[in-house]
Amino acid sequence: MTLKAADFETVEVTTDLLIIGGGMAACGAAVEAAYWAKKNNLKVTVVDKAAMDRSGAVAMGLSALNQYVGMKVKNRSPENYVEYVRQDLMGVSREDMVYDIARHVDGTVHLFEKWGLPIWKDEGGNYVFEGPWQLMINGESYKIVIAEAAKNAMATLGDKGEIIERVFITEPLLDGDKIAGAVGFSVRENKFYVFKAKAVLCAMGGAVHVFKPRSTGEGFGRSWYPPFNSGSSCYFMMKAGAEHTCQEVRFIPVRFKDAYGPVGAWFLLFKSRATTALGGEYMVENKAELDKWAPYGLAKPIPANLRNWLMMLDTREGKGPAYMRTEEAMKKIIDAEPDEKARKKRVKEVESEAWEDFLDMTISQAILWAGTNTAPEEKPSELQACDPYFIGSHSGASGAWLSGPEDLQTAESKSDYFWGYNRMATIKGLFGAGDASGASSHKFSDGSHAEGRIAAKAAIAYIVDNKTQPNVDAAQVEAAKQTTLKPLDTFAEFSGQTTDPNVNENYIVPEQYMYRLQKIMDEYAGGVVAAFSTNEPLMDIGMNLLAMLNEDAENLAARDHHELMRAHECRHRTMQADTHIRSVYHRKETRWPGYYFRADTPKMDNDNWLKFVNIKLNKDGKFEIIERKIHKIC
Ligand code: SFD
Ligand code: AMP
Numbered sequence: 001m002t003l004k005a006a007d008f009e010t011v012e013v014t015t016d017l018l019i020i021g022g023g024m025a026a027c028g029a030a031v032e033a034a035y036w037a038k039k040n041n042l043k044v045t046v047v048d049k050a051a052m053d054r055s056g057a058v059a060m061g062l063s064a065l066n067q068y069v070g071m072k073v074k075n076r077s078p079e080n081y082v083e084y085v086r087q088d089l090m091g092v093s094r095e096d097m098v099y100d101i102a103r104h105v106d107g108t109v110h111l112f113e114k115w116g117l118p119i120w121k122d123e124g125g126n127y128v129f130e131g132p133w134q135l136m137i138n139g140e141s142y143k144i145v146i147a148e149a150a151k152n153a154m155a156t157l158g159d160k161g162e163i164i165e166r167v168f169i170t171e172p173l174l175d176g177d178k179i180a181g182a183v184g185f186s187v188r189e190n191k192f193y194v195f196k197a198k199a200v201l202c203a204m205g206g207a208v209h210v211f212k213p214r215s216t217g218e219g220f221g222r223s224w225y226p227p228f229n230s231g232s233s234c235y236f237m238m239k240a241g242a243e244h245t246c247q248e249v250r251f252i253p254v255r256f257k258d259a260y261g262p263v264g265a266w267f268l269l270f271k272s273r274a275t276t277a278l279g280g281e282y283m284v285e286n287k288a289e290l291d292k293w294a295p296y297g298l299a300k301p302i303p304a305n306l307r308n309w310l311m312m313l314d315t316r317e318g319k320g321p322a323y324m325r326t327e328e329a330m331k332k333i334i335d336a337e338p339d340e341k342a343r344k345k346r347v348k349e350v351e352s353e354a355w356e357d358f359l360d361m362t363i364s365q366a367i368l369w370a371g372t373n374t375a376p377e378e379k380p381s382e383l384q385a386c387d388p389y390f391i392g393s394h395s396g397a398s399g400a401w402l403s404g405p406e407d408l409q410t411a412e413s414k415s416d417y418f419w420g421y422n423r424m425a426t427i428k429g430l431f432g433a434g435d436a437s438g439a440s441s442h443k444f445s446d447g448s449h450a451e452g453r454i455a456a457k458a459a460i461a462y463i464v465d466n467k468t469q470p471n472v473d474a475a476q477v478e479a480a481k482q483t484t485l486k487p488l489d490t491f492a493e494f495s496g497q498t499t500d501p502n503v504n505e506n507y508i509v510p511e512q513y514m515y516r517l518q519k520i521m522d523e524y525a526g527g528v529v530a531a532f533s534t535n536e537p538l539m540d541i542g543m544n545l546l547a548m549l550n551e552d553a554e555n556l557a558a559r560d561h562h563e564l565m566r567a568h569e570c571r572h573r574t575m576q577a578d579t580h581i582r583s584v585y586h587r588k589e590t591r592w593p594g595y596y597f598r599a600d601t602p603k604m605d606n607d608n609w610l611k612f613v614n615i616k617l618n619k620d621g622k623f624e625i626i627e628r629k630i631h632k633i634c
Pocket of ligand 2: 066131134253262263264265267268301304307395
């Protein structure tokens with residue numbers, strides 16, 4: 001029996017605060033919302049497309065907490081962190097939001113430890129820093145620890161605390177200029193969900209597979225960013241009409257080739273060098289290039305995108321492959337020991353730390369090392385720039401344009417950066433955190449959790465001030481149901497017409513749709529095949545092809561629950577693609593050359609472009625670009 005829309009029953013959930021997503025930001029939001037909701041007798045509902053224990057980017061675990069300001073142990077201040085982020089993002093960041101997270105993140109880390117997350121300690125009982133801002137952890141079960149705390153907090157609300165897993169959110173619901181809820185469907189049961197809420201906190205992560213990944217065929221799905229984050233934050237908030245920022249600032253990590261193992265521990269903890277086969281140490285040999293990107297290229301630490309760029313210059317010239325010189329770094333660490341006994345002990349320690357770094361976070365990299373007979377103490381490993389991702393919480397910056405905290409505004413910034421509730425979007429009652437929140441990079445896993453807490457506290461305050469449940473128009477729900485379930489009916493109606501159900505003139509299956517999207521982005525928006533380079537004529541073609549792809553999105557078909565999810569992931573990714581290419585198009589300069597290079601405007605232009613490029617989707621379906629000022633707050 002083919003599954004049809006009519007097979008689905010409608011389940012209605014009415015709540016006060018709806019938290020969408022079950023990742024780091026959502027778990028932080030749940031903890032904080034539970035506390036404030038209990039005080040105010042409010043209901044909180046969390047909905048995740050997967051199971052919170054292992055959902056989102058931290059599913060496999062992580063090996064570091066990448067944001068620890070160390071206000072007490074290092075005597076640093078949030079200002080220091082703002083300076084770091086300003087530098088890394090080439091001057092473009094919402095300093096009020098970065099500061100806000102930085103002042104709260106240490107407390108979040110201490111909570112994680114209390115909840116049971118093992119953070120490395122040295123013999124004196126002090127945290128082991130990986131680099132200046134990063135703490136090493138035994139993080140295989142990181143996400144389970146964080147999800148458990150979120151669930152425990154939600155349980156304190158009794159029947160006013162509800163967690164619904166395996167429900168994929170497809171569309172927002174609105175009441176005029178206010179958010180009113182969301183709709184979605186169960187990926188396991190024949191249930192269409194209508195959530196009605198006074199406030200919605202969006203934390204559905206970033207996006208991968210918008211661009212063609214390097215790993216295809218048998219390796220498909222193996223990318224640095226997890227395949228299940230598919231642009232839902234961007235789609236949901238754009239469709240709600242919320243303004244977005246930095247959608248051009250995608251992230252390209254340099255990683256161990258093919259399995260995407262992390263490099264932070266190698267560069268920062270083990271002090272490894274990276275070299276290219278014919279070019280030498282690119283950070284040294286290509287140093288003169290940094291002058292072109294002054295002042296950011298000349299200050300320390302050198303921004304992530306410029307580190308990429310110096311490597312790319314070599315690989316573009318055919319001097320690759322690039323290598324992480326693991327053998328050299330390990331030898332240096334071991335040789336530094338005073339005698340043979342100490343050296344023997346140190347060898348064992350370094351070997352186990354190196355393998356654990358992968359086993360904690362990217363198990364497949366350890367498997368690849370084993371499968372290719374790679375002993376890191378004997379030979380170097382290849383490094384490569386990944387395909388582009390959207391992850392505003394890391395070293396990218398894409399996300400929604402949100403209100404910042406009132407107390408951190410200057411006389412100049414207040415009118416641009418503050419409109420009532422911290423982390424509220426330009427749509428009333430809609431909040432964002434983590435990857436969903438833009439221009440506040442380098443918050444990573446623990447900063448995203450802290451930001452989730454900040455946003456949830458403000459969302460509850462908003463609900464306390466705005467007690468009336470928004471109206472949800474039945475026609476709007478019906479239209480959203482139709483959009484959500486239509487791919488099932490399309491498949492049911494037409495699939496019998498061809499011998500191969502994947503090929504049909506009446507529909508497109510999600511897998512083929514995704515390949516088309518990725519080909520467009522790869523070739524016209526500066527993906528791997530284009531060596532991360534694009535220009536206006538290329539983007540003109542790309543945008544035209546995207547418009548046609550958008551037309552075909554109406555004809556996506558799905559044969560079961562899983563494929564229905566895939567169909568909506570495709571629609572969500574397309575919104576991410578659209579906002580990205582339009583933002584790159586508008587910014588007529590190259591500011592982050594190691595993320596993308598505009599060959600027609602190859603230089604950074606601080607006089608004209610040291611500002612935010614924002615984008616929103618108007619009710620008539622047209623995109624609007626808005627330029628916004630950058631304010632220094634410290
Ligand atoms: O160093 C829907 N990150 C690292 N952070 C660190 O602090 N330390 C590290 O060691 C890190 N490394 C790392 C990292 C990321 C990745 C991919 C790798 C390695 C391989 C960054 C953090 O992971 C990242 O900053 C946070 O996870 C961001 O948090 P958040 O909450 O914004 O996103 P999420 O955790 O991915 O959660 C998303 C949730 O949304 C759900 N979801 N739910 C309902 N409906 C839909 N339509 C949905 N779409 C998505 C997801 O299921 C999930 O629950 S290092 O190597 O870089
Ligand atoms: P990664 O494993 O590459 O995600 O890195 C973890 C953290 O270390 C992030 O905060 C990175 O920005 C930082 N990092 C990684 N490599 C370097 C480097 N070579 N120099 C400075 N910071 C780095």
